Every structure is written in C-alpha cells, then in structure tokens.
Amino acid sequence: MLLNASGCLDALTAPEVARSLDAFVTKTITPEPREGNPAVRIAETDAGMLNSIGLANPGRERFLAGTLPRLLELGIPVWVSVGGFSAAEYAETCAALEDVAAIELNLSCPNVDEVPESAAAIVAACRSATRLPLYAKLSPSAWDIAEGARAVEAAGADGLSLVNTLRGLALDPRTLRPVLARGAGGYSGPALKPVALAAVHACAAAVEIPIVGMGGVSSGLDALELIAAGASAVALGTILFSDPGAAVRIRDGLAAEAAARDLGHPLDARGLAHSSLQMSVSRLGNEMQKVPGNRPKVTA
Amino acid sequence: MRRERRKVVAAEPVGPYTLLRVERGGLEAGIPGQFFMLEAPGRVLPRPMSVCVAEGGELTFLVDPIGPGTRALCELERGDRLHLLGPLGNGFDLDVERPLLVGGGIGIAPLPYLAQCLGSAPAILGFRSEHHAEAAALLPGAEVCIEPIYVTALLPEERHDVLACGPEPMLAALRTLVPDAQLAWEAPMACGYGACYGCAVELDGELKRLCVEGPVLRAA
Numbered sequence: 221m222l223l224n225a226s227g228c229l230d231a232l233t234a235p236e237v238a239r240s241l242d243a244f245v246t247k248t249i250t251p252e253p254r255e256g257n258p259a260v261r262i263a264e265t266d267a268g269m270l271n272s273i274g275l276a277n278p279g280r281e282r283f284l285a286g287t288l289p290r291l292l293e294l295g296i297p298v299w300v301s302v303g304g305f306s307a308a309e310y311a312e313t314c315a316a317l318e319d320v321a322a323i324e325l326n327l328s329c330p331n332v333d334e335v336p337e338s339a340a341a342i343v344a345a346c347r348s349a350t351r352l353p354l355y356a357k358l359s360p361s362a363w364d365i366a367e368g369a370r371a372v373e374a375a376g377a378d379g380l381s382l383v384n385t386l387r388g389l390a391l392d393p394r395t396l397r398p399v400l401a402r403g404a405g406g407y408s409g410p411a412l413k414p415v416a417l418a419a420v421h422a423c424a425a426a427v428e429i430p431i432v433g434m435g436g437v438s439s440g441l442d443a444l445e446l447i448a449a450g451a452s453a454v455a456l457g458t459i460l461f462s463d464p465g466a467a468v469r470i471r472d473g474l475a476a477e478a479a480a481r482d483l484g485h486p487l488d489a490r491g492l493a494h495s496s497l498q499m500s501v502s503r504l505g506n507e508m509q510k511v512p513g514n515r516p517k518v519t520a
Numbered sequence: 521m522r523r524e525r526r527k528v529v530a531a532e533p534v535g536p537y538t539l540l541r542v543e544r545g546g547l548e549a550g551i552p553g554q555f556f557m558l559e560a561p562g563r564v565l566p567r568p569m570s571v572c573v574a575e576g577g578e579l580t581f582l583v584d585p586i587g588p589g590t591r592a593l594c595e596l597e598r599g600d601r602l603h604l605l606g607p608l609g610n611g612f613d614l615d616v617e618r619p620l621l622v623g624g625g626i627g628i629a630p631l632p633y634l635a636q637c638l639g640s641a642p643a644i645l646g647f648r649s650e651h652h653a654e655a656a657a658l659l660p661g662a663e664v665c666i667e668p669i670y671v672t673a674l675l676p677e678e679r680h681d682v683l684a685c686g687p688e689p690m691l692a693a694l695r696t697l698v699p700d701a702q703l704a705w706e707a708p709m710a711c712g713y714g715a716c717y718g719c720a721v722e723l724d725g726e727l728k729r730l731c732v733e734g735p736v737l738r739a740a
Contacts, residue, residue, distance in 0.1 A: 233714030233732055247717070255727050262710050262718030264565045264589065269710060273717045276727065409564045461711035462559070462566050464605065465523055 221487070222443070222467050225408075225434045225457035226301035226324060226357070226381075227273065232287070235294055237460065240467040243297040245455065246287075248326045249313060250303045253279030263390045263399040268409030268436070269458055270388050272402040275303055275326075280313050288320075297321035299355070307345035315349040323352050327372075328359030328384040340371040347376030355432060357381035358423075360415045366426035373427045381432045381455070382419045386412065409458040412436040417449050421493055424450020438466070440473020448492040521713060522547055523605040528596045529578055535654030537626065538594035539572065540581045542604065549574035550607025551614070552634035553685070553704050553736040556581070557712040559603035560589035565710050566605065567593060568731070570630035570685070572658065579604070582655065584626040608712045609735050612702050614638060616681035621659070622671055622694065622701075624686025625652060630704060632658045634683060641683075646671035646690065672697060695739040704736045 224238075226245045231238035238244045256276025263270045278287060291298045300317055303326040304310040314323055325346060327339040343356055356372040358365060360383035369380055385406025390399045398404070416435025424431055433451030436458070437443050443454040454474075459466045478486040529541040540558075547556075549571055557566035558581065567589045573580035585594040596602065612630075614637055621643035623631045628645055635641050643662035646669070647653040656664045665674055671686070672693050682701035684694050691703045707730045709719035714732040721730055728734065 227717070229715045230717075237713075237715075255722075256717065256720065259719075259721055260708055261720065262708050262716060264563060264710075266588075267564070269564055271710075271716070271718060273720075276717055276720065458564065458710075461716050462557075462564070463523065463603075464521070464711075464713060464715075 221453040222471055223299065223432060223453060223455040224460060224467075225455040226326065227271075228457040228460050231291055231294055231296075231298075234464060237464045237467070238294055239296055240465070241296065241456075242453075243299055243321055244291065244294070245299040245324060246283075246291065246301050247277055248275050248301040248303040249277050249280055249283045250275055250305075251280045251309050251313060253277065253282065258401045260399060260401050261405075263405070265388070265390050265407070265409075265411075267411035268388075268407055269461075270390050270400060270405035270407055271385070272400045272405035274402070280316065284316060292319060299324050301326050301357070302346075304342075307342045310342045311345040311349040314346040314352070314354075317350065317352060320352060322355055322378075323350065324355045324357050324381050325377075326357050326384070328357055328361075338371075339368055340375040343372045343375035343377050353378040355379040355381045357384055358419070359384050360386055360412075360419045360435070365419050366422040369423040369427045373429050377429060379430045379432065379452075380423055380427065381434065382423060382451075383412070383416045383435050386415060408436070410436045410438065413442060413445075417445060417493075420446055420449040420451050424491065425494060437470065440470050440475070440477045443470055443474045444477045444486060444489055445493075447486060448489045450491055450494065452487065452490065521605060521608055523603055525601050525603050526579075528598055528600045528602065530598050531594065531596050534582065534658065535651050536584070537652075537655055538583045538585065539658075540569075540583050540593060540596060541578050542581070542602070544574070544577050544579045547579065547604060548607055549579060549633070551611030552637050553611030553630050553683075553702075554607040554609050555630075555712065555735065556604045556606030556608065558593060560592045561596065561600075561602065562592055563589045565589070566603070566712070568608075568706075568709050568712050569593075570704070570735075571607070571633050572629045573632050573636070575636070582626065582629040582658070605712060609731050610733070612683050612704070612736050616683070618680050620644070620676070620680035620682050621662075622675075622682055622684035622686070622690075623659075623662075624671055624684075624690040627684075627686030627690070627704070627706075628655055628659065630685055635659060644671050644674040646674075646686070699739050701739040702736050703739055705730050705734050 257274035388407030413436030430452040433446030434455035569581040619641040685704035707719040710716035719730040
C-alpha cells in the first residue's frame with residue numbers, strides 16, 4: 221500500500237526503486253507530447269521544494285507504444301496518471317488504456333495555465349470510457365475539498381488521490397526575481413504534510429471511496445498519520461528524491477509504529493483521527509447527498 | 521547506485537571553496553565526471569557534487585558555498601556523518617589520444633580525479649579572482665588565467681581532445697570552438713537519478729535529463 225506520487229519516479233530509469241513500491245504511478249500522460257517548462261524547473265525552499273516541470277511527457281501514442289509495455293514488464297501494478305485539457309482528452313486516453321491496475325486522473329496540475337473543465341465532468345467522461353479503477357487527484361487549494369470529493373465520487377470515481385502540490389513561489393535572494401523560469405511552481409515536501417492530513421481528514425468524512433494519501437511523507441509515522449486521517453494507501457513524493465530507499469524504510473517504520481500502538485496491521489489505524497460524532501455526521505451527509513436539493517451546506 | 525552514510529574526514533578551505541573529504545567505505549568512486557548526491561544537513565534536498573579526488577580510502581568533493589545547502593556542506597566538521605548516493609550519471613570518455621582539461625571556477629571540481637585517471641594531461645583553468653584561483657593548487661602544473669581573461673584565450677592552436685567543466689558561457693563558447701569537446705554541464709537537480717525531471721535542459725532542440733543522459737555530453 222505504498223505508491224509513488226506521480227512525477228516523482230521514473231520506473232524505467234530506476235526499476236529497483238519502483239519494485240520497492242506496491243504499485244508504480246506514471247508521470248502524467250497527455251494526448252500530445254509535452255517538453256514541459258523551461259529551466260530552472262526546481263527550487264528548494266526551507267521546508268519543501270517547488271517544481272514547475274509542466275507535465276513533460278512523450279504523449280499518449282508514444283507512451284502506449286513504447287513506455288507502457290516496458291513498464292508492464294516490471295512485474296508490479298502500474299497506475300497511469302492521465303492529464304489533458306478537456307474532458308474528452310482525458311476520456312480518450314482512458315479508453316486507450318488496458319492491463320493497468322488503475323488510472324489516476326490528474327485534475328489539479330499547478331504548472332499549466334489552462335483551466336480544465338470541472339473535475340466531476342472529467343471523471344464522468346472517463347467513467348463512461350473505461351471500467352478500470354479511476355482515482356481522482358485533487359488540489360488542496362480548493363475552498364472546500366470535501367465538496368469536490370463528493371462531486372467526483374458521485375461522478376463515478378473509485379478513489380481519491382490526496383493531495384497534489386500547492387502553488388508556491390520562491391525568489392532569488394540576490395535578484396529578488398523568481399527562481400523558477402515559469403515563476404510559481406508546485407510546492408511539495410515536509411510543509412505539505414499538515415495540508416495533506418487536513419484534506420484526507422475532511423474527505424474521509426465526506427466520501428466512502430478509498431483515499432491514497434500523500435504530501436510530505438518522510439517517515440513511517442507520517443504514513444500512519446495519513447492512515448489515521450482516513451487514507452487506505454500512502455504515496456511517497458519528494459522523499460524519493462533524497463532517499464531512493466525510502467519505501468523500504470517507511471514500510472518498516474510504519475509496521476513498527478503500528479506495533480508500538482498495539483495495532484495488528486497499519487491499516488487498523490484507519491480513521492482513528494475521527495471522532496465517532498464526525499463519522500456519524502459524514503454518513504448522514506452521504507445519505508442526504510443522494511437526495512437532490514437536500515444537501516448539508518456544512519459538514520464536519 | 522548506492523546510498524551510504526559516511527563520516528567526514530575533514531573540511532578544508534581552498535580559496536573561497538571547501539574541500540570536503542569523506543570516508544569512502546563501500547562506495548565506488550565511479551568514472552571522473554560522475555557525481556554523488558550529498559545530503560545537505562537540515563535541507564530537504566541533497567546536492568549534486570562530482571568527485572574531485574578519489575584516493576586513500578576517501579572521496580573528496582569541492583564545494584562552493586553559494587546557497588543554504590552548499591553552506592551547510594561547507595560547515596560540516598570531522599566526524600559528522602552524511603548520506604551519499606552514487607556514483608551517478610555519465611562521466612568522461614577516457615579513451616582520448618591528446619587530452620586537454622579545461623575548467624572554469626567551481627567547474628574545476630572533477631578535473632583532479634580526471635587528471636589522475638588519465639595519467640597526466642595539460643590543463644587550463646579560469647577563475648574570477650586571485651582568491652578563487654587558489655583552487656588551481658588541486659591541479660599542479662595547470663595554466664591559469666583570471667578574468668577578464670577567459671580560458672578560451674589559452675586554447676592551444678593544435679588539436680586536442682578537450683574535456684571541460686565550468687560555467688555555462690564557457691561551455692557554450694567551447695562548444696563552438698571545439699565541436700568534439702566533452703562538456704560536463706550543471707543544472708539544479710532534486711534527485712540525481714532521473715526521477716524529478718528538474719535538470720532537463722534543452723540541447724539542440726531536445727530536452728535531456730542531465731543526471732542520466734549527462735552530465736558529460738559531447739559538444740556536437
């Protein structure tokens with residue numbers, strides 16, 4: 221139940237790192253090839269890092285013909301991250317995918333300018349294009365992420381990936397100009413952990429579908445906390461850059477942290493961050509959601 | 521690629537730079553031009569450093585304290601420990617007939633190890649100031665120039681196999697002057713092993729990840 225966050229690992233360049241995970245998530249694939257943004261594309265900050273890679277990828281056709289068959293040979297479940305600039309583009313890529321374990325819909329890349337259609341509309345279009353499990357990756361920047369989670373669940377998502385990066389900016393202290401060529405970028409690393417915990421916590425109370433939690437995980441305890449907030453699986457992002465062996469270390473740490481709390485399995489911690497009151501409110505909210513026009517405006 | 525936690529033997533000033541000497545342990549030194557990701561204490565990301573000297577059971581890195589990560593590395597003391605990942609990337613092709621090493625500023629870092637592996641080779645080095653040029657002591661016998669004179673002014677007439685590392689304008693100039701030169705490029709990178717796509721640079725209209733396709737690339 222440890223994955224990599226999309227864009228944080230190339231399984232073909234580092235297959236041994238990919239094999240240390242329970243599933244490999246690809247970099248986001250778009251219909252057309254993309255070179256991504258110009259350099260400089262990464263910058264470290266005091267509590268994390270910024271990236272503005274910009275969805276660099278070989279495009280759908282080259283991915284399907286060249287990359288995917290080689291990924292499937294690695295012998296681990298492959299999740300394909302799908303991006304696009306319209307619901308139809310997302311759906312076309314989903315329809316073309318076979319034999320993969322799941323599809324993650326990147327509904328929230330902070331490094332492209334185009335405003336996508338609504339997350340629910342994209343999920344609905346993809347739902348009618350594939351039977352494969354669909355995970356919706358949401359941005360933590362939303363005013364009410366639980367609202368978005370309910371919407372993609374209603375549109376047919378099988379799970380959520382929480383969270384994508386936050387938009388951030390770093391300035392060069394000498395010139396006071398942005399470090400990244402593109403200006404702002406996606407902020408990840410340790411600073412993102414409380415943001416991820418809040419998003420997972422809010423969405424777990426709002427939806428029934430499983431959640432892959434990610435954001436600033438660098439230890440077994442970080443992973444256990446995301447599970448306690450409601451995640452069923454955990455993805456590693458920035459930590460893989462500094463420690464390619466992080467999956468092994470974090471899996472061991474997670475087992476030790478669970479055992480130290482008399483939990484038979486790390487997933488036994490799932491939901492422990494929620495009080496019983498909150499969980500009952502969330503169930504009520506879900507039931508009420510099915511009745512049009514009778515949706516609670518405020519949930520726990 | 522291996523990641524090991526090793527002990528600092530010494531951190532010695534060389535002009536404005538610091539020569540960080542680390543116990544090698546079971547790590548391979550790799551080919552000159554290859555690099556290691558060095559854990560920068562207290563920072564989120566490690567820093568890429570090419571091997572400067574590899575002898576006596578040590579790996580040595582020349583560090584220019586230009587930011588918080590490199591400053592943290594320069595402040596390490598004997599006995600401190602840090603993680604090293606490597607060797608990474610593609611080094612210089614050592615199968616050359618008439619080598620000439622060309623270095624600029626902190627770009628001289630991989631040249632002492634390169635010179636050691638080649639036996640002996642002439643070297644020309646360029647620096648920003650007399651203080652920076654103190655690092656030329658790492659390459660005894662090298663010809664040295666200081667700005668406003670650039671290393672390209674010291675290039676000999678006769679044909680050489682140029683192996684170079686230095687600032688981008690220097691490499692760009694060498695690319696034009698010596699089309700078959702081997703050039704070691706530099707870019708900010710988060711991982712060093714092809715995961716982050718941060719170090720992709722456009723060369724001849726194509727994006728290359730310097731960490732896995734470089735850092736040493738043929739000029740032409």
